[in-house]
Amino acid sequence: MNTALSLTHRNLKLFFRDKASVFFSLLSMLIIVMLYALFLGKIQVQSIEESVGRTIPGAEWLVNSWIFAGILAVGTVTVSLGAYGTMVDDVHSGRIKDFFVSPMRRSQLVAGYMVSAALISLIINLVVLIVAEAYIAITGGQLLSPMRMLETLGILCLSIFSFSSLVCFITSYVKSPNAFGALSTILGTMIGFLTGSYVPVGILPGAVVTAIKCIPFTYSALWLRQVFTAEPMQQVFEGAPAQTAKSYADLYGISLYFGDTPILPWMMALIIAVTGVMFFALSIWRLSRRTWIMK
Numbered sequence: 001m002n003t004a005l006s007l008t009h010r011n012l013k014l015f016f017r018d019k020a021s022v023f024f025s026l027l028s029m030l031i032i033v034m035l036y037a038l039f040l041g042k043i044q045v046q047s048i049e050e051s052v053g054r055t056i057p058g059a060e061w062l063v064n065s066w067i068f069a070g071i072l073a074v075g076t077v078t079v080s081l082g083a084y085g086t087m088v089d090d091v092h093s094g095r096i097k098d099f100f101v102s103p104m105r106r107s108q109l110v111a112g113y114m115v116s117a118a119l120i121s122l123i124i125n126l127v128v129l130i131v132a133e134a135y136i137a138i139t140g141g142q143l144l145s146p147m148r149m150l151e152t153l154g155i156l157c158l159s160i161f162s163f164s165s166l167v168c169f170i171t172s173y174v175k176s177p178n179a180f181g182a183l184s185t186i187l188g189t190m191i192g193f194l195t196g197s198y199v200p201v202g203i204l205p206g207a208v209v210t211a212i213k214c215i216p217f218t219y220s221a222l223w224l225r226q227v228f229t230a231e232p233m234q235q236v237f238e239g240a241p242a243q244t245a246k247s248y249a250d251l252y253g254i255s256l257y258f259g260d261t262p263i264l265p266w267m268m269a270l271i272i273a274v275t276g277v278m279f280f281a282l283s284i285w286r287l288s289r290r291t292w293i294m295k
Helices: 003-015 019-052 060-084 085-093 095-101 106-138 146-171 177-194 208-213 216-238 242-251 266-286
Strands: none
Touching: 003 019, 003 060, 003 085, 003 106, 019 085, 019 216, 060 085, 060 106, 060 146, 060 177, 060 216, 060 266, 085 106, 085 177, 095 106, 106 146, 106 266, 146 177, 146 216, 146 266, 208 216, 216 266
């Protein structure tokens, strides 16, 4: 246990010492912020007001809540991926071979990488959550209620466990910093589309939406959006026809369906949890194999 904790501490120090790693882990989230701060946020506010037929003070609160929910969902993936850069560097430099010939068990080495990645993702996403809540409050919105805040923290912890396990398995096939950089760029670009953060889900073709439903990242974003937008949705669409609120939720990925059945929180939790358990087991199997480092 002490060995695993020492390795976790070492990986945390290496990650936060490298400012470039921290920056590029946040890059996808920063892109979303810039896109909506510059022009997409205003377009969405105007769309809401046109659908309701009047100027609504809570529209900006709703849009900001929607944006930051997507940013947090993206962060559970991209920050976890960035944290595994330490593992790739160890493989590329050959340091990992020193770990393999030392008395430590391979399970301790695996735990050091996986726990540190999860902790890094949790730390950074908590900072983003604090910034998000502060920004929403400053711009006229309201803070999440204590129960919704607890639900948000639960979603983040579950998503971080699941997606850090998934990206660990993917990263185990990467052996050089250049390849890791390419993977980070590709996944960082795709994740914004896969979670519906760059383009609203409702404007995508049906086949694309079906494909998105097969990706576990989607359900983290969906769940976070439902939590973040629940109260502003009530304020913005109060007095409006129920179909207006439903159309908005369908368009912006706040609601998704399996056929005609709405995807409920327990379904999302099950999908994310099963993904996490499956890839956690696969990652341990992959990183514990004797031939892993030789391939």
